[in-house]
Amino acid sequence: MKYYSTNKQVPLASLSEAVIKGLASDKGLYMPEQIRRLDADVIRQMPGMPFADIACLVADAFFGEDIEKETLDKIVRDTLSFETPVVHVAGNRYSLELFHGPTLAFKDVGARFMARLLRHFLRSEGSERVHVLVATSGDTGSAVANGFLGVEGIHVHVLYPKGKVSPIQECQFATLGQNITALEVDGTFDDCQALVKTAFLDPELNEALRLTSANSINVARFLPQAFYYFNAYAQMAAQGRADELVVCVPSGNLGNLTAGLFAAEMGLPIKRFIAANNRNDVFFEYLKTGTYVPRPSVRTIANAMDVGAPSNFARILDLYHHDHAEITRHISGAHYTDEEIADTIRRTFDETGYVLDPHGACGYQALCDSLADTEQGVFLETAHPAKFKETVDAILGREIPIPEKLQAFMQGQKQSVALPNDFARFKQYLLA
Numbered sequence: 001m002k003y004y005s006t007n008k009q010v011p012l013a014s015l016s017e018a019v020i021k022g023l024a025s026d027k028g029l030y031m032p033e034q035i036r037r038l039d040a041d042v043i044r045q046m047p048g049m050p051f052a053d054i055a056c057l058v059a060d061a062f063f064g065e066d067i068e069k070e071t072l073d074k075i076v077r078d079t080l081s082f083e084t085p086v087v088h089v090a091g092n093r094y095s096l097e098l099f100h101g102p103t104l105a106f107k108d109v110g111a112r113f114m115a116r117l118l119r120h121f122l123r124s125e126g127s128e129r130v131h132v133l134v135a136t137s138g139d140t141g142s143a144v145a146n147g148f149l150g151v152e153g154i155h156v157h158v159l160y161p162k163g164k165v166s167p168i169q170e171c172q173f174a175t176l177g178q179n180i181t182a183l184e185v186d187g188t189f190d191d192c193q194a195l196v197k198t199a200f201l202d203p204e205l206n207e208a209l210r211l212t213s214a215n216s217i218n219v220a221r222f223l224p225q226a227f228y229y230f231n232a233y234a235q236m237a238a239q240g241r242a243d244e245l246v247v248c249v250p251s252g253n254l255g256n257l258t259a260g261l262f263a264a265e266m267g268l269p270i271k272r273f274i275a276a277n278n279r280n281d282v283f284f285e286y287l288k289t290g291t292y293v294p295r296p297s298v299r300t301i302a303n304a305m306d307v308g309a310p311s312n313f314a315r316i317l318d319l320y321h322h323d324h325a326e327i328t329r330h331i332s333g334a335h336y337t338d339e340e341i342a343d344t345i346r347r348t349f350d351e352t353g354y355v356l357d358p359h360g361a362c363g364y365q366a367l368c369d370s371l372a373d374t375e376q377g378v379f380l381e382t383a384h385p386a387k388f389k390e391t392v393d394a395i396l397g398r399e400i401p402i403p404e405k406l407q408a409f410m411q412g413q414k415q416s417v418a419l420p421n422d423f424a425r426f427k428q429y430l431l432a
């Protein structure tokens with residue numbers, strides 16, 4: 001399979017080029033030339049199948065031309081070597097819990113898959129070491145660090161703003177050691193991101209080191225998220241509830257939503273999607289008006305969705321040929337303020353005992369607000385609420401328990417490297 005850039009100013013790339021480069025050199029995002037449809041019979045057989053078997057079928061449709069089956073299946077099974085996401089029932093609204101990975105976030109799957117695919121390509125090319133640079137305000141850093149932990153030939157540098165990530169999040173990437181270095185930057189998240197961006201553009205650094213990114217711009221990170229949608233369908237169909245299926249996706253950079261749209265293009269019977277935003281509602285506004293106006297992000301309690309210029313928007317435009325009417329036929333939008341998110345968390349707990357996280361709360365509320373009687377709605381619960389413990393505890397007025405997986409991280413020793421907000425020093429560190 002060849003990959004083209006959404007900006008169409010550079011030649012087609014192979015899968016390995018697309019994965020190693022991340023962003024195309026014309027700053028476009030890579031898209032597969034074709035999206036292979038799965039046989040309707042194959043999809044009909046998914047209910048009752050183990051998650052990993054479903055994922056292997058989906059991965060084969062994306063990557064089967066480029067990687068031999070045995071290797072690809074192993075990458076997929078290794079990626080998913082933790083519990084299967086489960087659907088929870090509440091009326092005709094269901095949560096697909098995507099927080100069974102090592103850091104209790106849906107980003108675990110994409111990060112783990114990308115790490116394994118990258119290692120495969122580096123090995124088969126006999127390439128030198130690769131350095132992954134990632135700026136984080138919390139969630140991405142922990143998923144990427146844990147996804148790449150112990151993976152040979154790849155070193156991950158996580159830049160995070162000093163004092164501005166939650167203690168649990170910091171433990172998840174700053175205690176790991178091995179091939180993971182946490183850099184505690186004396187600055188803001190935007191400063192961290194600027195340091196990373198400058199590094200990618202620095203000729204001397206790129207001459208000396210092979211640098212890549214690991215955000216949802218990378219095809220190896222965002223495409224595997226399609227596994228989840230097939231799994232949601234399979235679980236709903238197994239219960240006889242997959243007619244008129246509506247899937248609601250709490251959205252920031254739109255990577256997760258785009259993976260769902262790809263699943264639908266592959267033939268998965270999803271009637272429509274809802275993108276749920278917080279106050280950073282650039283995509284909501286686009287759906288409403290047809291005009292895309294990126295703007296600086298504002299801080300909310302669903303902070304993994306605090307995105308002012310969603311990177312995967314370019315993929316959605318490309319997928320539907322820049323046709324606003326076509327896009328709104330597939331996707332509708334919703335947006336919620338912090339107060340509304342808090343109300344939803346409180347009300348849902350009172351009514352059902354289910355503890356939503358602030359991101360999933362946007363998804364759940366959007367289903368409450370727009371699901372028709374004939375429809376079945378699934379929202380993606382993208383992280384465990386304990387990852388946002390201070391926020392959720394304050395809203396519910398009680399302490400929510402911390403799962404063992406998270407507690408284990410909190411026992412580790414923090415081993416960050418302090419760094420001033422200064423590119424010359426960052427460069428010096430990388431070259432050392």
Ligand SMILES: *Cc1c(COP(=O)(O)O)cnc(C)c1O
Pocket residue numbers: 105106107139140216250251252253254255256257304305359382383
């Ligand atoms: C990253 C993230 C999102 C947003 O996903 P996108 O693919 O960026 O749209 C939502 N919820 C949580 C908890 C996240 O970590």
